[in-house]
Amino acid sequence: MQWLMGTLLICGLWMFVACASNDIPVVESTEQLQDGEWTGSGEGRSGAIIVKVTVEKHQVTKVTVVSQSESSFAQETINSLCESALGRTTEMSVEVDGITGATLTSTGVIDAINMALKAAMGKSVDKSRTYQDGTCDIVVIGAGGAGLSAAVAAAETASSLKIIVLEKQGIIGGNTNYSTGGINAAETDIQKGLGIEDSKQLFYDDIMKGGKYENIPSLVQNFVEHAPVTISWLTGLGADLSDVGLMGGSSVKRTHRPQGGTAIGPHLMKILKFATSNKNIEIRTSNKVTGLLSAVDGSVTGGLHGANRLGGNGVADIVVNGRLAGIAAAQKVLK
Numbered sequence: 001m002q003w004l005m006g007t008l009l010i011c012g013l014w015m016f017v018a019c020a021s022n023d024i025p026v027v028e029s030t031e032q033l034q035d036g037e038w039t040g041s042g043e044g045r046s047g048a049i050i051v052k053v054t055v056e057k058h059q060v061t062k063v064t065v066v067s068q069s070e071s072s073f074a075q076e077t078i079n080s081l082c083e084s085a086l087g088r089t090t091e092m093s094v095e096v097d098g099i100t101g102a103t104l105t106s107t108g109v110i111d112a113i114n115m116a117l118k119a120a121m122g123k124s125v126d127k128s129r130t131y132q133d134g135t136c137d138i139v140v141i142g143a144g145g146a147g148l149s150a151a152v153a154a155a156e157t158a159s160s161l162k163i164i165v166l167e168k169q170g171i172i173g174g175n176t177n178y179s180t181g182g183i184n185a186a187e188t189d190i191q192k193g194l195g196i197e198d199s200k201q202l203f204y205d206d207i208m209k210g211g212k213y214e215n216i217p218s219l220v221q222n223f224v225e226h227a228p229v230t231i232s233w234l235t236g237l238g239a240d241l242s243d244v245g246l247m248g249g250s251s252v253k254r255t256h257r258p259q260g261g262t263a264i265g266p267h268l269m270k271i272l273k274f275a276t277s278n279k280n281i282e283i284r285t286s287n288k289v290t291g292l293l294s295a296v297d298g299s300v301t302g303g304l305h306g307a308n309r310l311g312g313n314g315v316a317d318i319v320v321n322g323r324l325a326g327i328a329a330a331q332k333v334l335k
Contacts, residue, residue: 033058033089033120040119042111043168043288044070045104051082053116060088063113074105081109091117103175111170136162136282137333141289143167144174145265145315146322148272148283152237153326155279158334163281168288172273176315179265182257183234183241183316185227190235190256194244198252200224210249223320230320231256239271264315 033055041050046069054062063082070078085092091114138154140147143165151165167174186203204224208215235241241256257264276283 031121033060033117034122036120038116038119039066040112040115040117042108042113042115042170043104043286044068044108045074045102046070049078049105049108049112051109051112051116053085053113053120055120058089060085060117062086070105070108074102077102077105078109081106081113085113088117103178104169107169107171107173107177115170136164138163138329140165140326142174143169143172143283143285144318145176145179145268145272146318146325147174148172148269148276149319149322150326150329151281151283152272152275152279153233153323154330155276155281155326157327157330159280161280161330161333163279165276165281165283166287166289167283167285170286172283172285173265173269176265176269176318179268179315180263181247181315182243182245182255182264183227183231183319184247184250184254185231185256185316186224186254188228188231188244188254188256190231190242191244191254194253196244196253198254200228202251203227203254206249206251222324223317226320226324227316230316230323233323234268234271234319237271237275239268268315268319 035055035058038053038055039050040053041048043049049068049070050066052064052066053060054064063085065078065082068078081092092110138151138161140151140154140163147165147167151163154161154163184203186198186200191198204220207220207224208217211220231241240258240262243257243259244253245255245257246253247255258267273283
């Protein structure tokens with residue numbers, strides 16, 4: 001089965017209408033939580049999650065869920081995150097506090113609590129940021145591992161292009177924030193330096209065997225060929241993938257990950273976010289895309305999506321194909 005990638009690239013000349021912000025009363029800016037009751041909202045899997053946070057003696061003493069429409073499966077996640085906020089004097093972190101298995105709900109609750117905490121510290125807490133109307137060459141929808149890989153690769157392919165990344169959540173990362181495995185690749189320079197003998201053919205055979213030979217061979221071959229290039233690309237950006245281990249489905253050690261047991265997802269997001277900072281890339285969080293408007297003649301100026309994904313949400317598949325999609329988008333615009 002082919003899966004769609006968590007990002008959509010639209011190439012061509014696009015015009016944006018800026019989102020209007022909603023004014024929320026704030027206190028004078030301070031690094032300390034101010035006592036009182038503060039409200040925040042975040043976007044969960046099934047819609048808005050609204051919480052009320054009570055602060056006493058400059059720390060969180062109570063978190064009440066005012067409104068949410070998540071599934072019964074997600075209730076334990078919501079309750080756990082609200083409980084973990086008690087006693088806090090600073091904002092929460094997706095990397096530290098997020099709960100694996102309920103990504104969107106987890107992020108939505110953390111966004112909502114953090115919005116309330118920012119209000120308690122007098123920081124800007126506009127529900128949607130105000131951006132300038134304008135145009136760009138490429139739009140990337142989704143600021144997870146695939147989206148930022150695509151954006152960075154497109155910018156490297158053509159530095160003159162203006163790229164905008166739209167992310168519906170208040171923070172970047174998506175599912176990649178919760179990835180703890182690694183990136184499988186064969187015939188990498190890192191493997192060779194560690195004396196690990198591997199081959200692309202063996203990697204291909206392992207994938208086909210693991211998929212009970214139901215995989216689409218051309219997609220597997222494309223992934224296997226570009227995986228080692230992606231490892232080199234990521235290390236060139238500053239990623240630590242020097243720990244190569246043996247994981248399920250592999251005949252040899254080929255899972256590349258950071259040293260010391262660091263989760264690969266948050267590590268890659270930090271690297272990719274930094275890589276966007278010195279390029280013509282603008283990331284707009286809290287910007288949910290609800291549709292695409294066509295030109296007068298009915299065209300949508302072309303576009304690329306992740307239909308060439310190998311399958312699932314593995315971080316290797318996401319980054320490899322995200323990078324390739326970004327390069328293809330940039331080349332399309334340049335034609």
